[in-house]
Amino acid sequence: MNTLPNxxxxxxxxxxxxxxxxxxxxxxxISRRRFDSGLQNPNRHxxxxxxxxxxxxxxxxxxxxxxxxxxxxxxxxxxxxxTAHFANLFRSHLNGNTxxxxxxxxxxxxxxxxxxxxxxxxxxEVAAPIDYEDFFVMGAEYLFRPTSRxxxxxxxxxxxxxxxxxxxxxxxxxxxxxxxxxxxxxxxxPVYTLHSHAVHYHRHGGREVYDVTNFV
Numbered sequence: 001m002n003t004l005p006n007x008x009x010x011x012x013x014x015x016x017x018x019x020x021x022x023x024x025x026x027x028x029x030i031s032r033r034r035f036d037s038g039l040q041n042p043n044r045h046x047x048x049x050x051x052x053x054x055x056x057x058x059x060x061x062x063x064x065x066x067x068x069x070x071x072x073x074x075x076x077x078x079x080x081x082x083t084a085h086f087a088n089l090f091r092s093h094l095n096g097n098t099x100x101x102x103x104x105x106x107x108x109x110x111x112x113x114x115x116x117x118x119x120x121x122x123x124x125e126v127a128a129p130i131d132y133e134d135f136f137v138m139g140a141e142y143l144f145r146p147t148s149r150x151x152x153x154x155x156x157x158x159x160x161x162x163x164x165x166x167x168x169x170x171x172x173x174x175x176x177x178x179x180x181x182x183x184x185x186x187x188x189x190p191v192y193t194l195h196s197h198a199v200h201y202h203r204h205g206g207r208e209v210y211d212v213t214n215f216v
Contacts, residue, residue, distance in 0.1 A: 013038040018215040028152035031159045052139035054151040070120040074112045136172035140179040158194040
């Protein structure tokens with residue numbers, strides 16, 4: 001659910017590279033879930049929440065900020081993997097993935113989880129963060145302001161089609177993405193979405209559709 005199939009994920013890097021060459025400008029990939037997109041520059045791939053966080057002028061703190069800080073606090077200094085790799089493994093473990101057990105034994109991982117939960121509870125008790133869903137609504141509302149800006153020149157949104165498969169579950173995320181696409185079209189900012197084996201370029205007057213074989 002809300003997860004791109006591996007075949008689609010493998011398409012992102014060559015499409016991203018082709019778009020950067022074509023536009024001669026940085027292309028930002030944004031997706032609801034974090035995954036390994038294969039981009040050489042990881043700063044060119046943000047989650048929707050990270051993108052909204054950069055976009056909003058007041059830099060409101062949302063639940064993901066507290067989660068990231070709590071994960072960083074349990075990273076073992078003696079670990080042989082990077083902090084970023086550990087964070088990805090730990091988030092995946094919280095969602096049921098067991099790959100982290102290739103690097104740490106079960107007892108150690110259980111201790112990580114307990115420390116993480118304690119740290120997260122302490123942070124949220126001091127100051128409640130903005131809810132994930134509310135953050136989508138705030139992002140959509142911001143884009144209707146005449147002074148709104150976004151932190152990118154060209155956007156690639158590879159999982160928009162996945163959101164539309166679960167419209168009730170993803171109502172707020174869809175509202176944000178549709179507002180973002182409308183904003184980009186109105187401002188003549190290139191914005192692309194990935195649908196099955198086609199890349200959709202959203203522009204005034206509708207969409208232009210390209211087969212992915214033009215990019216890979």
